[in-house]
Amino acid sequence: MTTHASPWLPRERFGNALALSAPGTGPEPPARLRELLERIPPEVVERFTGCGSPIPEAIEGRRVLDLGCGTGRDVFLCAALAGPTGFVMGLDRDREHLEVARRSVEAAMRAFGHPEPNVAFRWGNIENLEEAELEDEGFDVVISNRAVNLAPQLKVLREVYRVLRPGGEFYFADVYTNRRLPAEVAADQELVRDHLGGAAYVNDFLRLARKAGFVDPRVVGRYRLHLADLGLEARMGGVEFWAYTFRLFKVADLEDGEEDYGQAARYLGSIPGCAHRFVLDADHRFETGRAVPVGGNTARILGRSRFSRHFDLIGDFSRHYGPFRPRP
Numbered sequence: 123m124t125t126h127a128s129p130w131l132p133r134e135r136f137g138n139a140l141a142l143s144a145p146g147t148g149p150e151p152p153a154r155l156r157e158l159l160e161r162i163p164p165e166v167v168e169r170f171t172g173c174g175s176p177i178p179e180a181i182e183g184r185r186v187l188d189l190g191c192g193t194g195r196d197v198f199l200c201a202a203l204a205g206p207t208g209f210v211m212g213l214d215r216d217r218e219h220l221e222v223a224r225r226s227v228e229a230a231m232r233a234f235g236h237p238e239p240n241v242a243f244r245w246g247n248i249e250n251l252e253e254a255e256l257e258d259e260g261f262d263v264v265i266s267n268r269a270v271n272l273a274p275q276l277k278v279l280r281e282v283y284r285v286l287r288p289g290g291e292f293y294f295a296d297v298y299t300n301r302r303l304p305a306e307v308a309a310d311q312e313l314v315r316d317h318l319g320g321a322a323y324v325n326d327f328l329r330l331a332r333k334a335g336f337v338d339p340r341v342v343g344r345y346r347l348h349l350a351d352l353g354l355e356a357r358m359g360g361v362e363f364w365a366y367t368f369r370l371f372k373v374a375d376l377e378d379g380e381e382d383y384g385q386a387a388r389y390l391g392s393i394p395g396c397a398h399r400f401v402l403d404a405d406h407r408f409e410t411g412r413a414v415p416v417g418g419n420t421a422r423i424l425g426r427s428r429f430s431r432h433f434d435l436i437g438d439f440s441r442h443y444g445p446f447r448p449r450p
């Protein structure tokens with residue numbers, strides 16, 4: 123676990139309270155990305171305000187979209203990983219953030235050694251990607267870092283589902299609660315602006331994700347955020363705030379729970395930066411070379427997404443053994 127302060131959230135609300143996060147799911151990027159971060163213009167990195175590091179693995183040559191990209195830290199990290207044959211678009215409705223991002227493109231491309239820019243920053247609303255002229259199935263991966271809660275979530279999820287290719291992934295981080303907010307807190311516009319009033323109860327959010335077509339949403343990691351404002355704490359009625367990182371896959375034929383078909387998956391160690399292990403989600407950490415029993419949904423996710431070439435999948439769906447129970 124990594125310990126860090128949380129200055130990217132309103133200090134008067136959250137203070138510098140310490141938060142704990144699993145490696146790679148906090149705002150500090152995992153070790154595999156730190157060297158790249160040093161090559162991104164400081165103006166971009168200093169203005170980062172996300173709450174996680176949803177930087178996808180295995181995106182070389184892929185098309186990636188960042189919703190609510192701000193000044194573009196995550197766009198530039200993805201651009202380095204996607205390489206000259208990949209493409210990354212950042213979308214935001216704040217023109218000043220976009221201006222910072224755009225004036226940093228040249229320096230970042232030079233630092234990555236890309237002959238031509240493989241990024242674009244576009245003005246647009248994350249709840250209406252059609253208006254931003256983003257077509258159906260145009261992206262392999264959509265990411266977002268603390269922006270989904272700022273717009274009507276079902277609309278955003280439906281739009282993400284539309285622009286993802288089959289097998290695509292929505293990998294993102296945002297702030298959620300462990301119970302529904304009191305109505306007067308949710309209606310307080312000042313708290314909405316502070317990213318507190320808009321925070322969804324995590325189970326309500328998971329229901330919306332399923333409704334939008336992401337049948338088996340996965341939690342990658344989470345860490346607790348502590349309120350520093352004691353008056354506010356008293357108004358919250360015991361609500362806890364957590365920064366979550368999720369993976370939602372647009373994969374056909376997923377079931378509403380894991381079923382056991384006697385399958386196993388062996389990670390080949392071939393994802394750049396993940397030679398020894400690959401973390402799919404909080405329940406699936408694959409060590410290189412070790413065959414691990416998996417449920418039918420996980421087998422389909424691994425077999426039909428960009429991860430397929432990095433796994434040996436053992437077994438098929440011809441025989442059912444009941445509900446899948448992960449081994450301890």
Ligand SMILES: C[S@@+](CC[C@H](N)C(=O)[O-])C[C@H]1O[C@@H](n2cnc3c(N)ncnc32)[C@H](O)[C@@H]1O
Pocket residue numbers: 169170171172173189190191192193194195213214215216219246247248249266267268269272273
């Ligand atoms: C907390 S900041 C995070 C920025 C960036 N992802 C980062 O990690 O630094 C939220 C961003 O979402 C953008 N945003 C909020 N609502 C939006 C919407 N409906 N459409 C587009 N952008 C939006 C804001 O302008 C802001 O740049």
